[in-house]
Amino acid sequence: MIIEKFKHKMAAHCESGTITSLINHAGLRISEPLVFGISSGLFFGYFHKMKSFPFPTFIVRNKPGQMRVNITKRLGVKFNEYSFHNIDDGTRKLDELLQKNIPTAAQVDFFYLDYVPSWERVHINVHFMVILGKEDSNYIISDSYFPELIKLKSTSLENSRFAGGNMSPKGFIFNVSYIPTTIDYEDAIIKGIKKVCFNMLHIPMPFLGVKGI
Amino acid sequence: MKEKEGLADCPEQQLILYVEKEDGKYGPVQTGSYLSANYLDDYFYKRKNLEISLRKRVVEGEISLVYYYMVLVDLSISELASRVGISKSRVKKQFEPRGFAKCSVEELRKYAKVFNVPVANMLQIVLINVEKNYESLYIHEDKTLNISVEQDSTVNPYLSVTKIGERSK
Numbered sequence: 001m002i003i004e005k006f007k008h009k010m011a012a013h014c015e016s017g018t019i020t021s022l023i024n025h026a027g028l029r030i031s032e033p034l035v036f037g038i039s040s041g042l043f044f045g046y047f048h049k050m051k052s053f054p055f056p057t058f059i060v061r062n063k064p065g066q067m068r069v070n071i072t073k074r075l076g077v078k079f080n081e082y083s084f085h086n087i088d089d090g091t092r093k094l095d096e097l098l099q100k101n102i103p104t105a106a107q108v109d110f111f112y113l114d115y116v117p118s119w120e121r122v123h124i125n126v127h128f129m130v131i132l133g134k135e136d137s138n139y140i141i142s143d144s145y146f147p148e149l150i151k152l153k154s155t156s157l158e159n160s161r162f163a164g165g166n167m168s169p170k171g172f173i174f175n176v177s178y179i180p181t182t183i184d185y186e187d188a189i190i191k192g193i194k195k196v197c198f199n200m201l202h203i204p205m206p207f208l209g210v211k212g213i
Numbered sequence: 214m215k216e217k218e219g220l221a222d223c224p225e226q227q228l229i230l231y232v233e234k235e236d237g238k239y240g241p242v243q244t245g246s247y248l249s250a251n252y253l254d255d256y257f258y259k260r261k262n263l264e265i266s267l268r269k270r271v272v273e274g275e276i277s278l279v280y281y282y283m284v285l286v287d288l289s290i291s292e293l294a295s296r297v298g299i300s301k302s303r304v305k306k307q308f309e310p311r312g313f314a315k316c317s318v319e320e321l322r323k324y325a326k327v328f329n330v331p332v333a334n335m336l337q338i339v340l341i342n343v344e345k346n347y348e349s350l351y352i353h354e355d356k357t358l359n360i361s362v363e364q365d366s367t368v369n370p371y372l373s374v375t376k377i378g379e380r381s382k
Binding site for chain 1: 226230290292327329
């Protein structure tokens with residue numbers, strides 16, 4: 001079972017790419033840069049010490065998951081969101097949505113994704129991708145960092161959806177439930193820009209925004 | 214960034230960049246990763262040396278395989294403890310063979326899951342002979358060798374099956 005109509009497309013960021021693909025599939029034509037801008041994706045933070053990593057690192061986008069929240073607030077697009085404590089419940093729900101031909105995005109740990117080159121695979125629970133279907137024990141994945149659709153073992157997907165640690169995904173999945181008929185893009189874009197300006201200029205932390213740079 | 218400046222040759226890792234095209238407009242272009250195209254050899258060289266130095270310390274009984282894998286997968290102690298579901302102090306104790314000896318099999322299974330290795334590999338390092346040098350299977354990248362070693366997990370969480378054979382062409 002594969003959702004044939006879904007158009008796989010590469011993107012610069014996984015979360016904005018995933019949201020763009022889902023929204024496009026639901027019928028609203030919008031580009032990734034517009035989603036990224038409206039959701040105030042641009043940000044900078046330098047972390048000398050971070051809980052997840054034993055080395056200094058920096059981030060160049062807003063908090064994972066925030067893009068979806070901002071798109072909901074500014075465009076009026078609504079998402080069904082599901083989190084799970086139990087692995088079996090999470091797998092059952094995902095299979096149920098795929099049976100209904102609903103492309104479903106998932107938050108995963110990058111480390112368990114077999115198709116990612118070994119040098120890219122780190123434990124970080126903030127990767128997003130769209131799951132399109134299931135064939136035997138493999139899921140069909142649209143990962144916006146890869147040019148083609150990919151097959152991923154169900155055990156690998158399970159491990160990546162239910163990895164523990166910082167920002168644990170807890171099997172989090174989401175799909176589009178509502179697309180508004182009219183959208184005020186101008187208002188949404190201005191709000192997106194204002195929020196980026198605030199985040200980059202006015203958060204009083206020396207390692208965030210322009211101070212961090 | 215101009216389109217020409219953004220292009221890099223790396224078929225293994227493709228990405229999308231937004232660049233200034235020849236007609237002055239900005240738009241996406243699919244290209245290889247600049248970092249992967251230029252710094253991968255250095256990365257593998259350093260990673261190999263890191264593995265060798267860690268392996269030496271494991272063999273000499275200075276550290277346990279918990280520490281060995283934790284360093285190789287770039288995890289912090291607190292992140293490892295959180296993923297395994299035990300305290301940081303307990304993880305630290307298990308960095309040494311004496312503390313590691315008190316690990317339960319269930320803890321080993323949880324560690325193995327975090328490091329994405331079979332449980333059996335929490336008690337062994339599998340080496341393969343590459344041009345008269347032994348390299349750890351865990352970090353080995355060369356897929357052109359004649360021999361293949363596959364470690365498959367089974368429904369039984371405490372059992373993995375290791376298959377050694379000629380690599381199919």
